[in-house]
Structure formats: C-alpha cells, structure tokens
Amino acid sequence: xxxxxxxxxxxxxxxxxxxxxxxxxxxxxxxxxxxxxxxxxxxxxxxxxxxxxxxxxxxxxxxxxxxxxxxxxxxxxxxxxxxxxxxxxxxxxxxxxxxxxxxxxxxxxxxxxxxxxxxxxxxxxxxxxxxxxxxxxxxxxxxxxxxxxxxxxxxxxxxxxxxxxxxxxxxxxxxxxxxxxxxxxxxxxxxxxxxxxxxxxxxxxxxxxxxxxxxxxxxxxxxxxxxxxxxxxxxxxxxxxxxxxxxxxxxxxxxxxxxxxxxxxxxxxxxxxxxxxxxxxxxxxxxxxxxxxxxxxxxxxxxxxxxxxxxxxxxxxxxxxxxxxxxxxxxxxxxxxxxxxxxxxxxxxxxxxxxxxxxxxxxxxxxxxxxxxxxxxxxxxxxxxxxxxxxxxxxxxxxxxx
Numbered sequence: 001x002x003x004x005x006x007x008x009x010x011x012x013x014x015x016x017x018x019x020x021x022x023x024x025x026x027x028x029x030x031x032x033x034x035x036x037x038x039x040x041x042x043x044x045x046x047x048x049x050x051x052x053x054x055x056x057x058x059x060x061x062x063x064x065x066x067x068x069x070x071x072x073x074x075x076x077x078x079x080x081x082x083x084x085x086x087x088x089x090x091x092x093x094x095x096x097x098x099x100x101x102x103x104x105x106x107x108x109x110x111x112x113x114x115x116x117x118x119x120x121x122x123x124x125x126x127x128x129x130x131x132x133x134x135x136x137x138x139x140x141x142x143x144x145x146x147x148x149x150x151x152x153x154x155x156x157x158x159x160x161x162x163x164x165x166x167x168x169x170x171x172x173x174x175x176x177x178x179x180x181x182x183x184x185x186x187x188x189x190x191x192x193x194x195x196x197x198x199x200x201x202x203x204x205x206x207x208x209x210x211x212x213x214x215x216x217x218x219x220x221x222x223x224x225x226x227x228x229x230x231x232x233x234x235x236x237x238x239x240x241x242x243x244x245x246x247x248x249x250x251x252x253x254x255x256x257x258x259x260x261x262x263x264x265x266x267x268x269x270x271x272x273x274x275x276x277x278x279x280x281x282x283x284x285x286x287x288x289x290x291x292x293x294x295x296x297x298x299x300x301x302x303x304x305x306x307x308x309x310x311x312x313x314x315x316x317x318x319x320x321x322x323x324x325x326x327x328x329x330x331x332x333x334x335x336x337x338x339x340x341x342x343x344x345x346x347x348x349x350x351x352x353x354x355x356x357x358x359x360x361x362x363x364x365x366x367x368x369x370x371x372x373x374x375x376x377x378x379x380x381x382x383x384x385x386x387x388x389x390x391x392x393x394x395x396x397x398x399x400x401x402x
Contacts, residue, residue: 036223112222131201
C-alpha cells in the first residue's frame with residue numbers, strides 16, 4: 001500500500017476513535033438473506049462480549065438482503081452496515097471499514113461457529129499475532145457440518161497447496177472464523193471481492209511475514225433451510241486459480257526451469273548422434289522436442305518474471321529483494337547482447353547449412369546430418385528474438401517500478 005493511502009487510512013481510523021471512543025474488538029458478520037440465523041448469531045456474539053468483559057461491538061455487513069435480515073440484526077443489538085458491492089469479500093471489507101475495534105473477528109452468520117471461542121482468538125492477538133486462524137480439523141467437525149468433498153478433498157487439498165506455495169503455517173485455509181489486527185488487515189491490501197477473500201488474507205499475511213497462528217474451533221451444521229451460497233466446484237476452482245495466480249514461481253518458474261534443464265540434457269546427448277536405449281533409438285525427432293522444451297521453458301520463466309513484476313507494481317504482491325537484486329543484472333542491454341549473439345549464431349549456422357547444400361548442387365541431403373545443423377540454427381534464431389523482445393518488455397514494466 002502506498003504511503004499516502006496508508007496515511008489516509010490511519011487518519012480515518014483516528015477520526016473514528018475520537019468520535020466513538022476506543023474499542024478493543026469488532027465482530028464482523030457478513031450477511032445476505034440470513035434471517036433464520038443472523039439474530040441468534042448477533043445475540044451470541046453480544047453475550048460473549050459481555051460475559052468475557054470485552055469492550056467490543058457487533059457489526060452486520062449486509063450485502064443487499066431482501067428478507068428482513070438487517071432489521072433482525074439491528075433488533076438483536078448489532079450495528080448494521082449496508083455494503084453495495086456484491087460478494088463475500090466486499091461485504092467483509094465494508095464491515096471492517098466501519099469497525100471501531102483495534103482487533104477484528106470475522107465469522108459467518110449461519111450459526112455454524114461457536115462464538116464462545118472468540119476470547120481464545122483475542123488472547124492470541126493480545127500476545128502479538130497479526131492473524132489468528134481457526135482450525136476446524138483440530139477443534140472438531142460435527143456430522144453433517146461439512147460436505148464429504150469439502151472435508152476430505154477440497155479443504156485439505158487447497159490448504160496443502162497454499163502451505164506449499166506460500167509456506168503458510170495455517171492448516172485450515174478456509175475457516176470462516178478468524179481474527180486479525182485491523183492495522184495488519186490494511187497492510188494486506190486485499191483485492192478479492194468474492195470467496196477468494198479468505199485465501200488472499202492468509203496468502204498476504206504469509207508473504208508479508210506477519211505472525212500467523214491457529215486456535216482450535218468447532219464447526220456445527222448451519223441452521224439455514226435455504227441452499228448455501230458456496231458452490232463446491234465453482235468456488236473450489238476459484239480458490240485454486242487464485243493460489244496459482246498468486247504464485248508465479250509454482251505456476252510458471254518451476255515448470256519453466258524443469259523444461260529448460262530437460263531440453264538442455266536432451267540436446268547434449270542427441271546432438272552428437274542417435275541414442276540407443278534397450279533397442280529403442282532416439283534421434284533427430286527427439287532432438288526437435290528437446291529444443292522445443294528449451295524454448296517453452298524460457299517462455300514460462302520470462303512470464304514468471306513479468307507476472308511477478310506486474311503483481312508487485314499493482315500492490316498484489318510485496319516487494320521481493322531477491323528479484324530486485326536479479327534485475328540489476330537482467331537489463332535491456334544485457335538482453336540485447338545475449339539475444340543478438342544468439343541471432344548471429346543462428347544466421348551463421350544457417351549459412352553453414354546452406355553452403356553444405358550448395359556443395360551438393362542443392363540436391364538430396366542426409367537428413368540426420370543436416371538437421372543437426374539446421375535445428376540448432378533455427379533454435380538460436382528463435383530464442384535470440386524472444387530474448388530481445390522479452391528484454392524490451394521487461395524494460396517497459398520497469399519504467400513504473402522505477
């Protein structure tokens with residue numbers, strides 16, 4: 001987040017405190033047509049604040065309910081905030097925007113979470129944590145509270161991907177009951193307005209090096225009679241897509257490096273001549289795929305760098321000191337030099353091939369021999385032009401970065 005924006009947010013928070021007095025905890029409940037459960041959730045949340053002696057408030061962020069949910073929440077003791085932007089993330093951001101507390105707890109308004117666990121979240125925040133995640137797998141999931149695919153495939157699978165990609169300590173990425181410092185939330189600069197909001201919060205906290213911890217909590221069957229807003233396959237794919245998009249390293253860089261190494265090894269072995277393995281001959285046809293592997297790998301690596309720089313420039317990812325150090329050496333001039341040398345090598349190889357053909361009066365040639373000259377030449381021309389074009393594009397991206 002830019003300095004001016006951060007200063008604006010700090011000033012706004014200061015105004016809220018001066019108008020209403022300091023509040024330690026805000027409990028934010030997103031709501032869209034939850035008349036059956038929102039009143040009970042508000043009463044339970046208010047009861048926890050009173051019984052635990054916590055100076056706090058309950059906010060219901062209504063996202064356009066048409067069933068009387070806002071009126072029910074207001075009567076139960078909540079402060080209702082109307083959020084026009086559609087989506088789970090939009091509703092939560094609208095509620096957090098209006099929160100007066102130093103700390104914020106967010107929870108679903110379907111009465112599936114145990115609000116009596118809120119003090120254990122607050123305790124971790126008081127001890128210095130930036131983000132406190134609930135872990136339903138440690139606390140207990142009641143029968144019928146989570147569909148089979150969500151419990152044994154979706155949640156564990158997406159959590160494993162998130163932990164691998166971002167080295168996050170969270171073992172339940174999608175728990176709807178979590179708490180965080182409000183100032184830490186603004187540092188995350190979350191952009192997602194849909195269900196990906198939950199994943200982005202954990203990802204950003206991990207990438208920014210924030211202190212993340214977990215506390216056990218439970219999940220009970222929700223008491224709604226209507227169908228849930230969550231769609232298994234659609235929202236599962238959206239979460240996976242988000243994790244991939246936020247990790248150019250795993251989506252582009254690692255596969256690209258693998259293809260480059262594989263292609264180089266293939267070229268080294270096959271350029272001198274065929275390779276026989278248990279009676280199977282690998283020759284120029286395999287060599288062609290080896291060269292293609294290097295070209296594709298370079299494209300993926302270049303796209304990983306482009307994506308990372310763009311994401312950093314747009315505030316989607318934090319600064320990466322290693323990338324900044326690398327970009328001191330990967331300049332337009334370096335790219336033009338390397339690309340130019342490859343282009344000249346490709347032209348030279350093409351001239352050699354053409355000369356050899358001329359010596360045979362442009363007649364028939366030995367494919368195996370000639371292709372081992374032509375393919376490296378074409379490869380050098382192709383890769384050289386790609387490096388030159390990529391260097392120019394990298395320089396264009398760098399204009400904003402600088």
